[in-house]
Amino acid sequence: MNSVEPVYNSIRRRIAAAAEATSANADVRLLAVSKGQSVGAIRALAALGQRAFGENYMQEARAKQDELANLALEWHLIGPLQSNKCREVAQRFDWLQSLDREKLIDPLTRHRPPERAALNVLIEVNIDDEPGKAGCAPHQVQQLAEQITAAPHLRLRGLMAIPDPHPHPGERRAAFVRLRGVFENLRSEYSSVDTLSMGMSEDFELAIAEGATMVRIGTALFGPRLPRR
Numbered sequence: 342m343n344s345v346e347p348v349y350n351s352i353r354r355r356i357a358a359a360a361e362a363t364s365a366n367a368d369v370r371l372l373a374v375s376k377g378q379s380v381g382a383i384r385a386l387a388a389l390g391q392r393a394f395g396e397n398y399m400q401e402a403r404a405k406q407d408e409l410a411n412l413a414l415e416w417h418l419i420g421p422l423q424s425n426k427c428r429e430v431a432q433r434f435d436w437l438q439s440l441d442r443e444k445l446i447d448p449l450t451r452h453r454p455p456e457r458a459a460l461n462v463l464i465e466v467n468i469d470d471e472p473g474k475a476g477c478a479p480h481q482v483q484q485l486a487e488q489i490t491a492a493p494h495l496r497l498r499g500l501m502a503i504p505d506p507h508p509h510p511g512e513r514r515a516a517f518v519r520l521r522g523v524f525e526n527l528r529s530e531y532s533s534v535d536t537l538s539m540g541m542s543e544d545f546e547l548a549i550a551e552g553a554t555m556v557r558i559g560t561a562l563f564g565p566r567l568p569r570r
């Protein structure tokens with residue numbers, strides 16, 4: 342008996358119910374955020390059919406990917422990306438959810454192995470305009486989208502954001518609604534755009550209600566994270 346199974350099933354049911362309650366009623370993908378979780382915990386979820394896993398830190402991701410290389414998993418980088426890590430990201434990941442500046446595009450393009458499928462890219466937006474936080478400003482999305490679309494070996498899929506964890510759900514809802522607006526504009530212009538990644542353990546149902554097509558869930562699935570060393 343796999344102890345994560347009831348939790349996994351319950352989260353999936355909640356996602357499906359929230360998706361069904363929206364007018365879009367589309368499939369909402371679950372990204373299992375495995376940063377700070379053990380390889381054994383990833384294996385247990387993979388055994389239940391979970392394919393997509395999200396990691397934040399290169400060193401930690403590398404070790405897990407090597408150990409789990411025999412499983413057909415889909416890896417998403419969701420943490421901030423430094424330009425000196427672009428080569429490894431291009432070689433090791435299927436999705437990059439945190440592209441937020443032009444400077445990253447060229448090294449990602451150059452280092453993506455041409456025999457692999459294009460790297461799926463989400464533009465990370467600093468939707469609450471929080472100082473010092475990762476993500477581009479909403480008005481920069483358009484230009485980045487043009488540059489990503491023009492670059493070989495990258496495929497623009499949409500947007501990602503981590504709204505300010507406001508104490509009031511109403512403010513968080515407003516951030517999701519703003520992001521949705523930017524997303525709809527982008528989707529009307531680029532046929533490759535289909536993914537709006539927003540919502541985490543605490544607010545994924547609200548995010549789905551406001552149009553998320555992918556939610557990123559860590560602690561609600563796996564329990565508390567191990568502290569980083």
Ligand SMILES: *Cc1c(COP(=O)(O)O)cnc(C)c1O
Binds near residue numbers: 376558560561
């Ligand atoms: C850690 C993290 C998550 C998951 O957070 P939980 O609250 O554990 O669900 C989601 N998205 C990003 C970008 C993260 O860094």
